[in-house]
Amino acid sequence: MSVVPQALTHALNILGRPVGNDQTIRHRCLIVAELGINHCGSADRAKRMIEAAHAAGVDVVKLQRRDLAATYTPAAFADPNRAAHGLAHYLPLLKATQMADEAYEALKLFAEERGLGFLVTPWDEPSVDFLEQLGVGAYKMASADFANPFLARKIAATGKPLIASTGMQEELVIFQVLPELKRLFPARLVLMHAVSSYPTAFRDCQLHMILRLKINHGIPVGWSGHERGAAVSVAAAALGADVLERHFTLDRTLPGPDQAASLEPDGLRKLVERVRAMEEAYGDPFAEKHRTRGELQTQEILGKSLCFRRAMAAGHVLTLGDFEARSPGRGVPPMRVGEFVGRSLCHDVEEGAPVDEISLAPKSEAARV
Numbered sequence: 616m617s618v619v620p621q622a623l624t625h626a627l628n629i630l631g632r633p634v635g636n637d638q639t640i641r642h643r644c645l646i647v648a649e650l651g652i653n654h655c656g657s658a659d660r661a662k663r664m665i666e667a668a669h670a671a672g673v674d675v676v677k678l679q680r681r682d683l684a685a686t687y688t689p690a691a692f693a694d695p696n697r698a699a700h701g702l703a704h705y706l707p708l709l710k711a712t713q714m715a716d717e718a719y720e721a722l723k724l725f726a727e728e729r730g731l732g733f734l735v736t737p738w739d740e741p742s743v744d745f746l747e748q749l750g751v752g753a754y755k756m757a758s759a760d761f762a763n764p765f766l767a768r769k770i771a772a773t774g775k776p777l778i779a780s781t782g783m784q785e786e787l788v789i790f791q792v793l794p795e796l797k798r799l800f801p802a803r804l805v806l807m808h809a810v811s812s813y814p815t816a817f818r819d820c821q822l823h824m825i826l827r828l829k830i831n832h833g834i835p836v837g838w839s840g841h842e843r844g845a846a847v848s849v850a851a852a853a854l855g856a857d858v859l860e861r862h863f864t865l866d867r868t869l870p871g872p873d874q875a876a877s878l879e880p881d882g883l884r885k886l887v888e889r890v891r892a893m894e895e896a897y898g899d900p901f902a903e904k905h906r907t908r909g910e911l912q913t914q915e916i917l918g919k920s921l922c923f924r925r926a927m928a929a930g931h932v933l934t935l936g937d938f939e940a941r942s943p944g945r946g947v948p949p950m951r952v953g954e955f956v957g958r959s960l961c962h963d964v965e966e967g968a969p970v971d972e973i974s975l976a977p978k979s980e981a982a983r984v
Contacts, residue, residue, distance in 0.1 A: 625637070625802060625833075625834070625835075626640070626642055626835070627776060627802055627803050627804075627805070627835065628776070629645060629675075629732070629752075629753050629776050629778070629805065629858075630675060630732030630733070630734065630752045630753050631732065631752070632645055632674060632675075632732065634805060634835050634857050634858060635805070635834075635835035635857050636835075636857070641899065641900055641901070642857070643891070643894050644837075644852045644856055644857060644858065644859050644890055644894065645674050645675060645837070645857065645858045645859070646672075646673045646674050646675070646858075646859050646860075646861075646886075646887055646890060647673065647674065647675040647676070647677050647734065647858060647859065647860040647861070648664075648668035648671070648673040648675070648676050648677065648861065648863040648883060649677045649839075649860050649861060649862045649863060649873075650664050650665070650668075650676060650677060650678050650863055651677075651678070651679055651862055651873050651877075652679060652708075652709070652712040652871055652872075652873065653862065653863065653864040653865075653869065653871055653873055653874060653877055654678075654712070654714065655711075655712050655869055655870065655871060656711060656712040656713055656714050657714075658714055658715065658718035658721070658722065660865065661678070661714065661718070661722055662721075662722060662725055663865060664676075664863060664864070664865055665722065665725055665726050665729070665731065666729075667863075667865065667880040667883075668731070668863055668880075668883065669726075669729045669730075669731055670880070670884070671880060671883040671884040671886075671887050672884065672887040672888070672891075673731070673883065673887060674731070674732060675731060675732035675733070675734050676726050676731050676732070676733060676734070677733075677734040677735065677736065677755060677860070678714075678719070678722065678734075678735045678736070679735065679736045679738065679757075680719070680735050680736070680737050680738065680742040680745060680746060681709065681713070681738040681739060681742060682738075682739050682741040682742055682745075683706070683709060683710060683713070685739040685740065685741045685742075686738050686739045687706065691706070692706070695707065705872065708870070708871065708872065712871065716745065719735070719745075719749055720749060723749060723750075723751075732752070732753075733751065733752075734751070734753060734754075734755050734778075735749075735751055735754070735755070736754075736755040736756065736757050737754065737756075737766070737770070738757060738759075738760070739766070740765065740766060740769045743766070743769045743770055743773070747773055751775070752775060752776075753775050753776040753777070753778065754770045754773070754775055754776070754777050754778070755777075755778045755779075755780070756770065756777055756778070756779045756780065757780055758780040758781060758782030758783050758784065758809050758811050758839075759782075759783065759811075761779055761780060761781055761782075761783075761784050761788075761789075761792060762784065762788055762791075762792050764795065767779075767795070767796060767799055768799065771799035771800055775803070776800065776803035776804070776805070777796070777800045777803065777804055777805070778805040778807060778837070778858060779796060779804065779805070779806055779807065780807040780809040780839050781806060781807060781808060781809055781828075782809035782810055782811030782839070783811045789806075789828070789832075790831075793806075793832055797832075797834070804834055804835075805834065805835045805836070805837060805857065805858055806828055806832065806834055806835070806836045806837070807836070807837045807838065807839040807858065807860065808821070808822075808824045808825050808828060808836060808837070808838050808839070808851075808856075809838070809839035809840075809841070810841065811841070812841065813841050813872060813873060813875065813876045814841055814842055814843050814875050814876035815840070815841045815842045815876070816842075817842060817847060820840075820842060820847050822838070822847065822850060822851055822854055823854075825837075825838060825851060825854045825855055825856055826854060826855060829855065835857040835858070836855070836856065836857060837851075837856045837857050837858025837859060837860065838851035838852075838856040838858075838859055838860070839860040840859070840860070840861050841862065841873075841876040842876065843875075843876065844882070845878070845882060845885055845886040845889060848861060848886055848890070849886065849889045849890055849893055852890045852893055852894070853893050853897065859886075859890065861877070861878050861883070861886065862876055862877035862878070863877055863878055863879075863883055864877040864878070864879060865879065865880065866879065867879060914944045915943050915944055915945055916942070916943060916944070917942060917944065918942065918943065918944020918945075919940035919941060919942055919944055919949055920940065920941060920942070920943065920944055920945060920946030920947060920948070920949070920969050920970070921938055921940060921946060921947040921948065921949045921951065921952055921955070921969070921970040922938070922939055922940065922941045922946075922967050922968060922969050922970060923937060923938065923939075923964045923965070923966065923967065923968050923970060924936065924937055924938055924939040924966070925937070925966050926963070926964065926965050926966045927960055927963070927964050928960070928963050929960050929961060929962045929963050930959055930960060931959060931960045932957065932958070932959045933955055933956055933957065933958055933959070933960070933975075934956060934957075935952065935956055938952050938955070938956075938970070939967075941967060941969075945969075946969040946970065946971070947969070947970050947971070955970060955975060957978050958975045958976055958977065958978050959975070959976045960974060960975065960976070961973070961974055961975060961976050962974060
């Protein structure tokens with residue numbers, strides 16, 4: 616939902632849902648529950664996560680798919696202890712949380728039967744082939760692959776929309792990569808502002824980038840959050856995030872690198888409720904402010920009307936000092952006082968009496984001069 620005129624973007628369709636803003640129509644934020652690898656390799660747990668995400672009110676559930684032998688170099692895959700700092704722990708964890716390929720089809724059907732969109736992040740080119748056979752309707756590209764032209768071209772060849780995360784990228788790199796992504800995905804690209812630290816400290820979230828990316832690049836922009844709690848993500852939606860993605864788990868005490876930055880079912884439900892409440896409260900960004908029905912009633916009680924400051928006799932020519940404002944607010948608005956200065960009274964008036972046209976003679980030509 617774009618919130619400033621400079622950040623208006625085009626709308627596109629992701630999994631049957633409009634994303635972004637047209638010039639006169641706003642679309643609500645697409646909320647994605649990222650299961651990631653928080654299922655710990657269990658298809659049954661993944662199914663329970665989808666059920667809980669559906670109960671929370673999200674629009675889309677998302678998984679990841681890796682062909683680890685294609686994702687990593689042969690040397691790293693064979694001996695992660697010598698490949699890179701941290702990989703010795705991470706790669707065995709990925710191997711342990713790999714879900715069987717045959718589970719994806721059942722999970723896709725399970726999600727779609729509940730009206731949820733089904734999205735998967737491929738981490739390598741063979742995974743794109745697998746997902747094409749699965750029949751996915753759109754793709755998500757991880758921050759690690761934002762500047763990977765090979766994976767981008769592979770996905771582009773499917774003709775389907777792409778949601779691309781920008782974590783770990785400096786703004787210069789985003790400017791360098793986006794022209795090619797826009798060429799590969801004309802009118803079917805969504806950019807996700809992201810910070811790839813788990814969990815992300817509030818001071819590192821840089822939410823101003825949501826508007827900055829929209830204004831600079833003219834495409835829908837979302838927030839892929841890895842922070843704790845819901846407050847920052849609600850703020851991202853209020854700033855105009857067209858897509859909101861959060862990691863989701865049934866239990867943050869489960870093993871895995873994403874659990875600590877994930878929302879549990881109650882937290883996800885509260886996030887959805889707060890974002891939808893914010894959208895309702897925000898209103899139509901293309902409409903002028905209007906008084907509500909409740910305000911019209913309040914105006915009568917608390918509003919002020921133009922009144923005479925003191926008792927005055929018929930024939931008195933009114934000056935600005937002869938007026939004041941008092942409640943209730945059923946009479947002439949005080950801001951119209953200039954229309955009555957210089958007019959004379961037709962009859963005596965009491966102190967505090969409301970001003971009305973019957974009490975006043977028309978402005979004389981001399982008074983107008």
